Amino acid sequence: MDAPSRIGDRSTSDVVVRLRTQEGRDERIYCHSDILVEKSKYFADRLSDNWPTCQILDSRNCVEVYCQELDFDHHVNVLRLLYVVLDGSVNDLWNGVKNALGILQIGIQLGCPQIVTACVNYLEAVPWEESEEDEILRIVPGMGSEAEPILARIQPVNLSAIRGIFISTLRFAMSSPPSLMNDLKSSAQEQLEYMITEDDDSPLLIADEDIKSEVKDCVWRLFSRFNKLLEEFLCEPAESVGEAGTMTLFQSYFADFSWVCQLLSKLEIMRVFVNSWVDASDKILTVMQSNPMVEMIEIKLKVVEVVAKILESIGYGTVILPTSKRLHMLKLWLPFVQITKPLVDSVMTSDEDSLAFKIDGELWQSLESTFVSIILALPSTNQAEILTEWLENEHIRYPDLTEAFEVWCYRAKVANRRLALLGGSHCTH
Numbered sequence: 380m381d382a383p384s385r386i387g388d389r390s391t392s393d394v395v396v397r398l399r400t401q402e403g404r405d406e407r408i409y410c411h412s413d414i415l416v417e418k419s420k421y422f423a424d425r426l427s428d429n430w431p432t433c434q435i436l437d438s439r440n441c442v443e444v445y446c447q448e449l450d451f452d453h454h455v456n457v458l459r460l461l462y463v464v465l466d467g468s469v470n471d472l473w474n475g476v477k478n479a480l481g482i483l484q485i486g487i488q489l490g491c492p493q494i495v496t497a498c499v500n501y502l503e504a505v506p507w508e509e510s511e512e513d514e515i516l517r518i519v520p521g522m523g524s525e526a527e528p529i530l531a532r533i534q535p536v537n538l539s540a541i542r543g544i545f546i547s548t549l550r551f552a553m554s555s556p557p558s559l560m561n562d563l564k565s566s567a568q569e570q571l572e573y574m575i576t577e578d579d580d581s582p583l584l585i586a587d588e589d590i591k592s593e594v595k596d597c598v599w600r601l602f603s604r605f606n607k608l609l610e611e612f613l614c615e616p617a618e619s620v621g622e623a624g625t626m627t628l629f630q631s632y633f634a635d636f637s638w639v640c641q642l643l644s645k646l647e648i649m650r651v652f653v654n655s656w657v658d659a660s661d662k663i664l665t666v667m668q669s670n671p672m673v674e675m676i677e678i679k680l681k682v683v684e685v686v687a688k689i690l691e692s693i694g695y696g697t698v699i700l701p702t703s704k705r706l707h708m709l710k711l712w713l714p715f716v717q718i719t720k721p722l723v724d725s726v727m728t729s730d731e732d733s734l735a736f737k738i739d740g741e742l743w744q745s746l747e748s749t750f751v752s753i754i755l756a757l758p759s760t761n762q763a764e765i766l767t768e769w770l771e772n773e774h775i776r777y778p779d780l781t782e783a784f785e786v787w788c789y790r791a792k793v794a795n796r797r798l799a800l801l802g803g804s805h806c807t808h
Contacts, residue, residue, distance in 0.1 A: 384411040386462045394440045394790070396458060400448045403621075408458055412440065418461045420490025427456075453481035456492060463499040463761050476511040480518060481509050481717065487522055495525050502529045541584050545574055546593055553597040553635065555604055558627055568638045575645055586646050595651045598639060602655045605632045609659065612666040626675070633681035640688035652697045660711050667715070676726055679719045686712050687746045694752035706761055709753055713765070716746065717774035747778040754783045757793070762787045 384391055392409035399405050415422035424430060425442045434441040446454050460482070463472065473479035479498050485496035507515065516533070519526045552567040574583040584590070608629060636652070643649045667682065690712065692698045693705060700708075721745065754765055768786060769780050 384414060384462065386410060386459055392439060394442065396422075397441055397443045398451060398454055399443060399445050400451055401493065402448050404448065404451060406455075408438075408453075408455065410458065410461075411751075414461055415442075418493060419493055422489070448520060450481065453478075454484045456482050457485045457491060458488060459495050460497075461491065465493050473498070476502060476505060476507055476512065480511075480514060480589070483522070483526065484518065487525060501524055503531065537585075539749065541574075542590070545571070545590070547583050548593060549597055553601045553639070555631070556603075558624075558631070561631070568642075572638075572642060572645070575642075576691065591646055591648050594642070595645060595648065596745075597650055598643070598655070601632075601639070602652075602659070605636075606659060606662075608632070609662045609666055613662065615668075617672060620784075626678075630675075630678050630681060633678065633685055636685045637688065640685065640692075644688075644692070649692045650698045652701070653689055653692055656685070657704055657708060660708065664711055664715060674772055676722060680723060683716060683719055683746070686716065687742055687749065690749045690753060691745065694749040694756070702757060702761070705753060706757060709750070709757075709765060713750060713769075713778075714772075717772060717777065718779050721774065743777070750778045751780060751783045754780065755786055759787065759791060763791075 387409050389409045392411060394410050394412045394415060396408045396410050396415075397405065398408065400472075412422075412426055416426055417423075422442060426440060434443065444454065456478070460472065465472075473482065479501050483495060483498040483502065486498055502515070512533070515529060517528050548567045548571055552564060554564070554573055556564060566764075572789055574585060576582060586594070608625075611625075639652055640649070643652050663682070667679070690708065693708065754762055757765070762783070766780060766784050769775060770784075
C-alpha cells in the first residue's frame with residue numbers, strides 16, 4: 380500500500396501552490412494534484428484542461444493564489460487540512476473560534492466542502508466570546524446556506540417558545556424559594572423586565588390579556604402567601620415568629636413587592652397590586668409597630684420603597700381610588716414615613732459606610748411630591764385636616780408639605796369668589 384501523501388513533500392509533489400500578497404509575501408507550498416482536485420473545486424478547475432494557461436515552476440504545475448495578508452495563514456491552514464481526514468476524530472484542528480472562522484471563509488472561497496462542513500460543525504458546537512459572536516454576525520450571514528447552521532443559536536425565537544419561557548420565569552420569580560436561591564430569583568426578575576422593556580430593540584414579548592391574566596394570578600398567589608405570614612405575626616407570640624428565617628422571608632416579600640410594582644407598571648396593570656396593598660395596609664402597619672423583631676431598619680426601608688411606588692400610582696392617577704381609600708392610605712403611611720426617615724438619616728450619619736442602609740435620595744424627594752399630589756386631590760376639608768396634623772407634628776421637616784399648604788390657602792381664600800358663578804350654592808360663610 381502506498382504511503383499517504385504529505386503536504387510539502389517535494390519528492391512526491393507534482394504541483395506547487397504559490398501564495399502571494401500585495402505586500403510582497405511569496406510562499407511556495409508543494410502539494411499533490413490528486414488531493415487538490417478531489418477536495419477543492421477551485422484547484423480542480425485550475426488544474427483542469429479547461430484552464431487556459433498553466434504555469435510551470437520547479438518542473439511542476441504551478442497555481443498562483445493571491446490573497447490578503449490577513450488571510451495568508453488561513454490559506455496555508457486550508458491547504459494543510461486538505462491532507463487531513465476530517466471525520467470528527469480529531470478536535471484540535473481549529474485553534475479557536477477566530478481561526479476557524481478564517482478557515483471557513485477560505486474553505487468556501489476555494490470550494491472545499493469537507494473543510495466547510497467540519498468547520499461549520501465546530502463553530503456551531505463550541506461556546507463563543509462576545510467579540511467572537513460579533514465577528515460571526517458580521518461575516519457568516521454573507522457566506523450562504525452552507526454556513527447557516529452556525530447561526531442557529533441566535534435566530535429569532537417563535538412566539539410560543541417566548542411565551543412559555545416568560546410564564547415559567549414569571550412563576551419562579553414570584554415564588555418563595557429557599558434563600559440560597561435568591562440570586563437565581565433576582566436574575567429571573569431582571570430578565571422578565573428585560574423581556575418586556577423597549578430599548579434599542581422592541582420588547583421580546585408584547586403582553587396580551589392572557590399574559591396579563593397569568594401575571595395577575597401570580598401576584599395574587601404571592602400576596603396570599605404574604606397575608607398568611609401577616610396572620611402568623613398577628614396571632615402567634617412574637618418569639619415564635621421572630622426567628623431569623625421568618626424575618627428573612629418577611630423582608631424578602633417587600634423586595635419582591637418592589638420589583639412587582641416595576642413589572643406591573645410596565646404592563647399597565649398596577650391596580651391589581653394596589654388594591655391588595657390597600658386591603659393589607661392596616662395589618663402591615665400593625666405588625667410593623669407591634670413586633671419588636673420587625674423594627675429592623677432594613678425592613679422599614681423596603682417598606683418605604685414599596686409605599687413610594689404604591690402612592691405614586693395613586694397620586695398621579697395611574698390607579699383610581701375613591702376618596703375614602705386615598706385618605707385612609709395617606710393617614711396610614713404619612714406618619715410611618717415621617718418616623719422612618721429620621722431613623723434612616725441617623726443610621727447613615729453614624730455609619731456612613733453602611734451600604735445596607737443606603738437609599739436613593741431621589742426616592743425621598745419623589746415620595747414628598749407624591750404626598751403633595753395626593754393631598755391636593757382630596758376634598759378641601761380633608762386637606763385642612765392633614766395639613767393641621769402636619770403643622771403640629773414634630774417631624775414637620777419631612778415631608779415638606781409647604782406647596783400643598785400654599786395651594787390650600789389660595790384655594791380656600793378665593794373659593795367663594797371662584798364658585799360664585801355657580802349661583803352661590805357652594806359658598807360658605
